[in-house]
Amino acid sequence: MNIELNRDSRQPMYLQLQSALRGMILTGALPPGCKLPASREMARLLGLSRNTVDEAYGCLADGGLTDVRPGRGTYVRGDIRAERQRAEEAIDWEARINETVREYVRYRTGIGAVRQGGRDVISFTSLAPDHQLFAVDAFRRCMNDVLVNEGGVLLNYGYVRGYEPLRRYLIGYLEAKGIDCGGNELLIVNGFRQGLELTVRALCRPGDTVACESPTYNGALGMFSACGVRCAGVPMDAEGVDPEVLERVLRDERPALLYLIPTYHNPTGVNMTMGRRREVLALAQRYAVPVLEDGFSEELRYDGTAYPSLKALDGGGCVIYAGSFSKVLFPGLRVGWLLAPKALAYYLYHLKYNDDIHTGLLHQAGLWAFCERGYLERHLRYCRKIYRERMAAMDDALRRHLTGLAKWTAGSGGFSFWLKFPTGTDARALAERAPEYGVAYAPGDSFFPGGGGRNYVRLGFSRLEPAQIETGVTRLSRLFGTATHSPKEMT
Amino acid sequence: MNIELNRDSRQPMYLQLQSALRGMILTGALPPGCKLPASREMARLLGLSRNTVDEAYGCLADGGLTDVRPGRGTYVRGDIRAERQRAEEAIDWEARINETVREYVRYRTGIGAVRQGGRDVISFTSLAPDHQLFAVDAFRRCMNDVLVNEGGVLLNYGYVRGYEPLRRYLIGYLEAKGIDCGGNELLIVNGFRQGLELTVRALCRPGDTVACESPTYNGALGMFSACGVRCAGVPMDAEGVDPEVLERVLRDERPALLYLIPTYHNPTGVNMTMGRRREVLALAQRYAVPVLEDGFSEELRYDGTAYPSLKALDGGGCVIYAGSFSKVLFPGLRVGWLLAPKALAYYLYHLKYNDDIHTGLLHQAGLWAFCERGYLERHLRYCRKIYRERMAAMDDALRRHLTGLAKWTAGSGGFSFWLKFPTGTDARALAERAPEYGVAYAPGDSFFPGGGGRNYVRLGFSRLEPAQIETGVTRLSRLFGTATHSPKEMT
Structure with a gap:
């Protein structure tokens, strides 16, 4: 039995032993039904006191990994997986969650969720500042x-x-x-x-x-x-x-x-x-x-x-x-x-x-x-200039690619544009497909307290340079162009 | 009228003007009943547009500092203090606080509070680490x-x-x-x-x-x-x-x-x-x-x-x-x-x-x-040594000065001692007087969910050096010695 113990560690020896044995049991190196060496024998093998081994064996039994059969010894339990499963299910966590909290998590993982997309996706979802600045x-x-x-x-x-x-x-x-x-x-x-x-x-x-x-x-x-x-x-x-x-x-x-x-x-x-x-x-x-x-x-x-x-x-x-x-x-x-x-x-x-x-x-x-x-003043002057350019690039790209598809108002500040598509456009459903088009955005329905607003979209531009904005808006126009011209997407 | 405006500030001019006038009204430089210059006149005096002055005057009126009497002008209101008081009382905040929160704050400012004492007081109240280390x-x-x-x-x-x-x-x-x-x-x-x-x-x-x-x-x-x-x-x-x-x-x-x-x-x-x-x-x-x-x-x-x-x-x-x-x-x-x-x-x-x-x-x-x-390992070795010494100094001082007055168990870790005084000792009441004796501690009753425990005291030693511990415990013995020997303190 290959067990390495570190006498210089601040972790007590019995815990080191328990941990080593647990690893062997869980990986199957000590298979179900296998008998562990008697504690006296184990103590001799490892140069430990018998108390230390007993302590470690006790922990294993407490953890449901072994059975102690009086007068016969310590055995690895028959179905460790089931046993662990049972231990993990000692408490039905789902049933114990406060209903308000459960309701909130349902909200947040439902309408509150925004699909971000992968690495090559140009994402308009964020309202975070650009840390490059x-x-x-x-x-x-x-x-x-x-x-x-x-x-x-x-x-x-x-x-x-x-x-x-x-x-x-x-x-x-x-x-x-x-x-x-x-x-x-x-x-x-x-x-x-x-x-x-x-x-x-x-x-x-x-x-x-x-x-x-x-x-x-x-x-x-x-x-x-x-x-x-x-x-x-x-x-x-x-x-x-x-x-x-x-x-x-x-x-x-x-x-x-x-x-x-x-x-x-x-x-x-x-x-x-x-x-x-x-x-x-x-x-x-x-x-x-x-x-x-x-x-x-x-x-x-x-x-x-x-x-x-x-x-x-x-x-x-x-x-x-x-x-x-x-x-x-x-x-x-x-x-x-x-x-x-x-x-x-x-x-x-x-x-x-x-x-x-x-x-x-x-x-x-x-x-x-x-x-x-x-530095705050200096940074504000600097980043306002950059964000102003990005906002202008956004407005420009929207005009060229989304005129006729959506309406929006050019703002004078902030990090985002709010687009209204024709009634019937389902921006929530399209957001699921957006990554295929290489783009992501925040569907507008998540911002309405009473539901509705599925034809709205929020586009954040703070972290995108003008060239990315141009490409991203082109992709959006393709996505929404397809959608608004295909009657199947209308409801 | 001495008003300084900063044309390079990012704060709009009308806000600067409003702020200057508000200061003069609140300090009494513009007393109640005083008429402000007509906005045209004020604009000329300060080299501002009349719109800017009107905007500032509007804010003052909104803030309840002035009355606009149509056709006559803008006057500082009669009783600014009462007016401000009224504005501050627009909402009865006390009545709007969630009952659970109010209950909690009552707890925390009552039994949950610990008197810290002033600068010359040796305080055993804290369980914070010593940042000197x-x-x-x-x-x-x-x-x-x-x-x-x-x-x-x-x-x-x-x-x-x-x-x-x-x-x-x-x-x-x-x-x-x-x-x-x-x-x-x-x-x-x-x-x-x-x-x-x-x-x-x-x-x-x-x-x-x-x-x-x-x-x-x-x-x-x-x-x-x-x-x-x-x-x-x-x-x-x-x-x-x-x-x-x-x-x-x-x-x-x-x-x-x-x-x-x-x-x-x-x-x-x-x-x-x-x-x-x-x-x-x-x-x-x-x-x-x-x-x-x-x-x-x-x-x-x-x-x-x-x-x-x-x-x-x-x-x-x-x-x-x-x-x-x-x-x-x-x-x-x-x-x-x-x-x-x-x-x-x-x-x-x-x-x-x-x-x-x-x-x-x-x-x-x-x-x-x-x-x-x-560094964590190194720091632990170092500070365990220091805290062990302080715990030993504590135990030693308690033995010499509080034997017969209180009972405690010497621990093997942590930052505090838990002392039990004879039933009838009111450690909560004594904590109020403790600063007069140059010492402070946490009365034990605040740690009991169901109330009671007024004869217990928690003494934290982590931030005190052995000499301070010695002095502090002497002071405690004087405080509790007086108390337990004076029948009036017993209940």
């Missing part, structure tokens, strides 16, 4: 410096609210955008999603209603599903969410929260007009409904006017502002923030502690150093 | 190298499961500890707490029961409260959780989850014996109750035998293993992991995505490089 070297120096200056402290537990210098920087950054942070508290969170999660958990009970634009960010729809809250979608026009329907929803459905993406809305790209911002905010105040403003793409402005955020217009009352640099700087760091009225922030703070104590500290410190040294 | 420089080089090698990718979005090289490293690390990872999935999470949260959310419904040791980690009690689950505590003896009571609880209360800390239990320090581990696991299997094993302190072994984790003894069936390096390496990074049977891991994966997409990537990569280069 990242100022990695500048960031590396920032990380190095913060580790030199206060590494020990940054590697130990920190404050729930976040890294203080980053918090101060962000407050200044928000004030410069016209937001009055007085009466509010800023909390660093793990990107936008955790901010959304904390807000929904604090303000909603299962069964409550959340109002939102329709369509809206499909990840938010997943979050609402995971939290067991209903979703009342409010349609949009070119200026933003429809105020008449919004008022009806606020009045009749008394939502616990109104979730809005006023600037470069996902997926439509609409930048809510100033008048509409005022109107929407006045409605939220009148019906005393908290607003969660998703400012994820505010920095992605290439042309046109910057409107103030709802939070900047709010008298201090009802807007919770969720921000993130994840579309311009380093989403891999998972750093975002919430600015919330103090009375609410008190609860968000405790929920954040409960979730994970605080957001990773070193990431926050590195990001702070990067911003503080002016 | 951290190999910061080695870690800094690791971070630098991973940023040089694949910075762009690490700074963009990553995989939900975690950074692949770290996952592979951890699987090897767990296999070396006798855990068979086959049939399981490893998921990187933001420290132990997020692992606990995902598990509770996947397996429990509000109102369900979770069984756990009594006493147990108070942060877990907070989590159960935040998730709206009941807690059935099972008492412990010197070998671990009591198997007879455990069986009764598993049989009669059908808990959705059994949460256990078998190794260097928090707060008691008990290392569950081998026989007890087998017994407990057999019970969980018999009653088909999922076990969440908290392995947070497994590496904190200074003497004695290492027992296998429950997960290593489990036939594959019912144990979810939650691990973390936060007690030995860099808790500020917030990196932990869950090893769970695949059928469950599928749901945990989707919940993790929902929470925050993935754990910060760069932290994972830095940690991987640190471990891969053998």
